[in-house]
Amino acid sequence: MHLPGPWSLLKGLLVTLLVSDRVHAIDLDITSEDSIKDAASTSVYAMMTYYKGNLTGHIPGAFASKWWEGSALFLALLQYWHFTGDSTYNEEMRIGMQWQAGSGDYMPNNYSSYLGNDDQMFWGLAAIMAAEVNFNDSSSGYSWLSLAQGVFNTQINRWDKTACSGGMRWQIWPYQSGYTMKNSIANGGLFQLAARLARYTGSTTYSNWAIKIWDWSLSTPLLSNTTWNVADSTNMEDSCSTQGNTQWSYNYGTYLMGAAYMYNYTNGSSTWLTAVNGLLNKTLDTFIVDGVLKEVTCEPSEMCNDNEILFKGLVSSWLSFTAILVPSTYSTILPYLQKSAKAAALSCTGHNNNTCGVRWYLSKYDGWIGMEEEISATNIFVANLIAFQKSGPVSSSTGGTSTSDPTAGENDTTSSTEKQSTITTGDRAGAGILTFVFALGWIGLMAWTVKGA
Ligand SMILES: *[C@@H]1O[C@H](CO)[C@@H](O)[C@H](O)[C@H]1NC(C)=O
Ligand SMILES: *[C@@H]1O[C@H](CO)[C@@H](O)[C@H](O)[C@H]1NC(C)=O
Ligand SMILES: *[C@@H]1O[C@H](CO)[C@@H](O)[C@H](O)[C@H]1NC(C)=O
Numbered sequence: 001m002h003l004p005g006p007w008s009l010l011k012g013l014l015v016t017l018l019v020s021d022r023v024h025a026i027d028l029d030i031t032s033e034d035s036i037k038d039a040a041s042t043s044v045y046a047m048m049t050y051y052k053g054n055l056t057g058h059i060p061g062a063f064a065s066k067w068w069e070g071s072a073l074f075l076a077l078l079q080y081w082h083f084t085g086d087s088t089y090n091e092e093m094r095i096g097m098q099w100q101a102g103s104g105d106y107m108p109n110n111y112s113s114y115l116g117n118d119d120q121m122f123w124g125l126a127a128i129m130a131a132e133v134n135f136n137d138s139s140s141g142y143s144w145l146s147l148a149q150g151v152f153n154t155q156i157n158r159w160d161k162t163a164c165s166g167g168m169r170w171q172i173w174p175y176q177s178g179y180t181m182k183n184s185i186a187n188g189g190l191f192q193l194a195a196r197l198a199r200y201t202g203s204t205t206y207s208n209w210a211i212k213i214w215d216w217s218l219s220t221p222l223l224s225n226t227t228w229n230v231a232d233s234t235n236m237e238d239s240c241s242t243q244g245n246t247q248w249s250y251n252y253g254t255y256l257m258g259a260a261y262m263y264n265y266t267n268g269s270s271t272w273l274t275a276v277n278g279l280l281n282k283t284l285d286t287f288i289v290d291g292v293l294k295e296v297t298c299e300p301s302e303m304c305n306d307n308e309i310l311f312k313g314l315v316s317s318w319l320s321f322t323a324i325l326v327p328s329t330y331s332t333i334l335p336y337l338q339k340s341a342k343a344a345a346l347s348c349t350g351h352n353n354n355t356c357g358v359r360w361y362l363s364k365y366d367g368w369i370g371m372e373e374e375i376s377a378t379n380i381f382v383a384n385l386i387a388f389q390k391s392g393p394v395s396s397s398t399g400g401t402s403t404s405d406p407t408a409g410e411n412d413t414t415s416s417t418e419k420q421s422t423i424t425t426g427d428r429a430g431a432g433i434l435t436f437v438f439a440l441g442w443i444g445l446m447a448w449t450v451k452g453a
């Protein structure tokens with residue numbers, strides 16, 4: 001049949017609308033496990049288009065200018081595989097996580113001279129996650145548990161008593177700006193790693209350190225157990241008496257996650273329950289707006305950098321694990337995960353190919369595009385699978401098979417200031433360039449923070 005002009009136009013339009021509706025949106029039914037898995041498989045596919053580590057001429061697990069982000073990618077992949085059973089990317093993940101392991105402590109030579117404690121710590125979290133979801137140890141290479149132990153051991157060697165009676169500095173090396181700061185992500189991150197190692201191994205070495213880092217944090221402006229405020233950083237020059245109080249969700253999330261593990265490890269101590277409830281309440285009050293996770297410091301002004309786009313994705317998974325480890329929080333947390341995932345799915349309607357944006361709370365695509373957006377979307381989708389699978393992370397007494405090496409990393413002589421004899425000129429030059437780039441970024445950040453205030 002041949003329709004007259006206007007009709008065929010209209011027909012064409014209708015077909016386009018119907019087709020685009022079906023193809024260009026992640027159609028998420030939050031009550032359906034399969035629907036959530038489909039959504040995660042779409043965002044994880046997009047996420048992996050940015051990962052070139054398995055291609056000839058590229059380095060597995062490495063993102064040259066943002067090394068820590070490899071750990072964020074693998075954290076998302078580990079949970080994706082664990083909750084969906086889709087092992088498509090497992091080999092790439094295994095190779096990348098081993099390649100970057102350095103001497104068993106995630107201080108690989110190519111990057112170690114300009115890493116921050118937080119960068120290395122995140123790889124430690126990826127390693128303990130691999131152990132907790134029972135991703136099989138590699139037949140050659142390091143066990144996942146030993147890698148987490150290697151990060152822990154090298155970090156506690158850097159526990160710094162030159163000011164503020166303890167704490168982790170932000171940066172590892174004296175020539176880095178940020179070396180004289182102590183911050184929440186480095187300390188709250190090591191606290192979380194210690195708490196997870198305690199629960200996995202049952203060893204009090206780790207729980208004692210978790211308590212020590214928690215107590216030290218409380219003694220500084222970083223963490224308050226009355227208001228539950230978590231500040232970003234504090235300065236060694238004034239003996240940690242002042243704080244940079246920019247509000248970032250991952251600073252809250254990492255202390256919350258560590259407290260949830262300590263609660264579970266102690267079989268339900270009321271002290272840790274108080275901490276979990278206090279931090280959870282403040283986290284939700286600060287970063288949930290109209291039911292949806294929002295990085296409040298940078299999203300409204302559209303000033304989020306790559307790191308900051310990842311924060312609420314990390315917090316999504318930490319909230320989901322908290323809901324499992326502290327069962328009394330489950331019914332509080334789940335509705336926020338659900339509403340956030342629905343909004344995130346509506347943001348994944350970009351470029352006619354399900355590209356996800358940054359600002360989930362808009363419930364539409366906002367024009368941003370990148371690996372970080374896809375990692376965070378994957379994390380919020382996968383976090384919702386706890387509604388269907390409540391088994392929780394394993395430990396060595398509940399089926400975890402990763403091999404322990406309590407002294408991992410201890411003989412890596414290049415991992416701390418004290419033990420390192422000389423830094424080569426090449427290292428110095430490389431680090432100098434990065435610090436310079438970092439300093440520019442910092443000035444930029446301060447400029448917009450002030451502008452935004
Ligand atoms: C979606 O389209 C954008 C714009 O063409 C492109 O940059 C991106 O790589 C595409 N994503 C996927 C998963 O194909
Ligand atoms: C790299 O991984 C992608 C996605 O998993 C896969 O399609 C591709 O074949 C792999 N390439 C190589 C060289 O292994
Ligand atoms: C370090 O860099 C070299 C040269 O680019 C590369 O061959 C190697 O795979 C890199 N190692 C890591 C751990 O990234």
Ligand SMILES: *[C@@H]1O[C@H](CO)[C@@H](O)[C@H](O)[C@H]1NC(C)=O
Nearest residue numbers: 202207264265266267268397
């Ligand atoms: C928790 O309970 C288990 C089983 O009763 C016990 O083996 C373990 O020692 C307890 N953990 C702590 C930290 O009290």
Ligand SMILES: *[C@@H]1O[C@H](CO)[C@@H](O)[C@H](O)[C@H]1NC(C)=O
Nearest residue numbers: 280281282283284285288332
């Ligand atoms: C946090 O606690 C305050 C005071 O008890 C309460 O008003 C508020 O609703 C709580 N927030 C959430 C998200 O539960």
Ligand SMILES: *[C@@H]1O[C@H](CO)[C@@H](O)[C@H](O)[C@H]1NC(C)=O
Nearest residue numbers: 264267268324325391392393
């Ligand atoms: C610890 O976590 C498990 C899930 O892994 C949960 O079943 C258990 O109830 C938690 N323990 C406590 C004391 O809440």
